[in-house]
Amino acid sequence: MPYVFDPAPTVAIPVAGSGDDRFPVRRVYCVGRNYAAHAREMGFDPDREPPFFFCKPADAVIPVAYGDTLxxxxxxxxxxxxxEAELVAAIGRGGSDIPVEQALDHVWGYAVGLDMTRRDLQMKMREMGRPWEIGKAFDASAPIGPLHRAADVGHPEQADLWLTVDGETRQRSNVSHLIWSVAETVACLSQYFRLQAGDLIFTGTPEGVGAVKPGQQMVAGVQGLGELSVRIV
Incomplete structure (x- = not known):
């Protein structure tokens, strides 16, 4: 099939311990306010209301190899x-209306990711009742570390999550504090979208979000999944 111009290459994330294997990215879903303390710091009641979702384009994903600083x-x-430091779940088998007790069977692996946010623009759009895209879905807004197969690392249920800025801890929590677990999130999301292999789900961030400036270095990590290093320039 001829194209009027060459299509963009598929964004693909390295798979930890696999050599040259890459995980192709199809869609990127994000869960909003999925830790109670973060919901409070953003001015919301953290009661267990149904989760809500927003998206980033696949080409917002920037893979970062272990040992590298983006x-x-x-x-x-x-x-x-x-x-916003987050546990990211990668879908390896698609489906709709997935039962929660089967949801983890659809998760291929996990990584540590950053949901970078133009907070002032997000808040302005929120106040105006408009979508968040310009605050959340901009270029290079989703750095991510290598993916780890769930077959190798299991499904994190008690893993620590952290982020430092220039060596100072800014975020520290545990994925057990997710309001909606990975399984519940996958099951709920699949009611609204047919999930497909290649989808990523950024599962939410804990309290401690804040601003960074050029020259500062962030290191985000999830226990068992390594760390992700990013310097703002």
Missing amino acids: SLPYPSQTQNYHY
């Missing part, structure tokens, strides 16, 4: 650029 440009049109 140089991430400070984005345009913001003066309040925030980090």
Whole structure:
């Protein structure tokens, strides 16, 4: 089939311990306010209301190899650029209306990721009752570390999660504090979208989000999944 121009290459994430294997990214879903303490710091009641979702484009994903530090440009049109460290679940088998007790069978693996946010633009859109895209779905807004197969690492249920800025701890929690577990999130999301192999789910961030400036270095980690290093330039 001829194209009027060459299509963009598929974004693909390295698989930990596999050599050259890559996980191709199809869609990126994100869960909002999925830790109670973070919901409170954003001014919301953390009662267990149904989860809500937003999306980032697949080409917002920037894979970062272990041992590398990504140089991430400070984005345009913001003066309040925030980090959000997250556990990311990667879907390996699709489906709709997936029962919660079967949901983890659809998860291929896990990684540590950053949901970078133009917070001032997000808040402005929220106040106006408009979508969040310009605050959440901009270029290079989803750095991610290598994926680990669930067959190798299991399904994290008690894993520590953290983020430091220039060596100072800013976020520290545990994935057991998720309001909606990975299984519940997959099951709920599959009621609204037919999930497919290649989908990523950023499962939410704990309390401690904040701004970063050019020259600062972030290191995010999830127990058992390594760390992700990013420097703002």
